[in-house]
Amino acid sequence: MSVSTEVNTKYEAVIGLEVHLQLLTKSKIFCSCSTHFGDPPNSHVCPVCLGLPGALPVLNRDVVTMAMKAALALNCGINPRSRFARKNYFYPDLPKGYQISQYDEPLAEHGWLEIEVGDERKRIGITRVHLEEDAGKSLHEGFPDSDRKSYIDLNRSGVPLIEIVSEPDLRTPAEAYAYVTLLKTIMLYLGVSNCNMEEGSLRCDANVSVRVAGATEFGTKTEVKNLNSFRFLERALAYEIERQIGVLEEGGTISQETRLWDSHEQRTYMMRSKEFAHDYRYFPEPDLLPLEITERWKEEARRSLPELPQSREARFTEAYGLPKQDAALLTASKTTADFFEEVAKAGAEAKQAANWILNEYAFLLQEAKVEFADSPVKAADFAKLLTLLGAKTLSGTMAKEVLHEMIVSRKGPDEIVAAKGLQQINNTDKIAEIARDIIAKNPKQTDQYRQGKTATLGWFVGQVMKATRGQANPQVVQEVLKKELS
Ligand code: ADP
Ligand code: ZN
Ligand code: MG
16 A cells, blocks of 8 residues: 555645653552552452442542652643542453543643754644543453453552643654653653653553645544554554555545554554444542642642753753763653763863763663663762873773673773773873884884874884783873874
């Protein structure tokens, strides 16, 4: 299936995303069971999250605080009063036969995020952020054999979720990608979710329709589920846009349905026709009081927000004079940004610190298979290393060697430099002595240089570096050699 470019530009896509995030509270939303991931099936359950008759939910205050932080960071207004509602549907991993969610009175509304695609900035509306509980998980075995079995693990039942619904403001798969990436970065900064797609703590459903470019009405949308990476989200949208255009071009109509992304076949296929709100028979949850948010509680949540990645990026370019690209890379993770600032505070020159963190250090960590957050290298030691480099005590090559040692041996730079005898030789007399020796032993190369083949200088530099086991300052070596050779 491939639609020509000409046909493609005739249409415009409209995309809205629904993102579910598991919150990092210790206990579940309506009971005190642990939310810990990966434990034996059904080890974190109680009458409430098993949905036993008569068990009553009690709202976990931390869930609301975390959800408010998320909503505030997304520029939403917090409703002073919101309400839980029952969303009724049958599914084996939903023991009560309904999910406690929020419906017409959500926790927060009317937010926005400003995404960046290429050189363009664009504001994407956020319709709402609401609270709900997660369902359990079904595990299937033996598929597609005849003796297949299904198991249910209710550890996930009652794990707190927020659902973040965007306005249909996105127009391309690249914008959708930028939106979820930014959303994830912000949530990681806040520490409200680990956003791990593989473990299902971040799940994204994509709604997409197409319309003739310039049309004012939206087309009929489909909803794509089962997207377990942001790249798949991007590809699934591209596929779905082409598919819908193909259907319309052939004179067909799009039916409102839920589709699944098949990453092996790189296509979407129909799962079921769309369910509508009335199918869920939403009604207010009678077992919980309306959720009242005091001004004080809201302000507490607001005050606990860290500096968010986009303003931090802007500050990094201004305060430290960093190129935008570097500032963006450093602030993409809070851990990296915090580390950079500590290194700079410890006295390192900012641009050099940024360079070394983003290049040499990132490379060495990757090589040693150590995650940035797990690295033993302390900011103060990193700054010291850069000072040694700045003072020409260490050459770039030596500094890299020391940094490698700092990662694998967990020692500080001074200790490593002393143990390895790694000191850059800057002493002109000492270098001149070595240079004269090499010149005396290599009359052929010396003649060549003196006859004007100045490229031979590089060869001499190499010899001196070799003789000093790489410890001579190459700049000093060059100067000394030029003098001694002339
Ligand atoms: P539904 O009632 O089908 O759940 P909603 O109005 O609640 O639809 O919207 C769900 C998501 O779909 C939102 O993210 C919204 O932005 C998006 N959306 C709504 N209409 C369209 C459309 N015509 N095309 C693409 N996305 C849409
Ligand atoms: Zn429980
Ligand atoms: Mg909806």
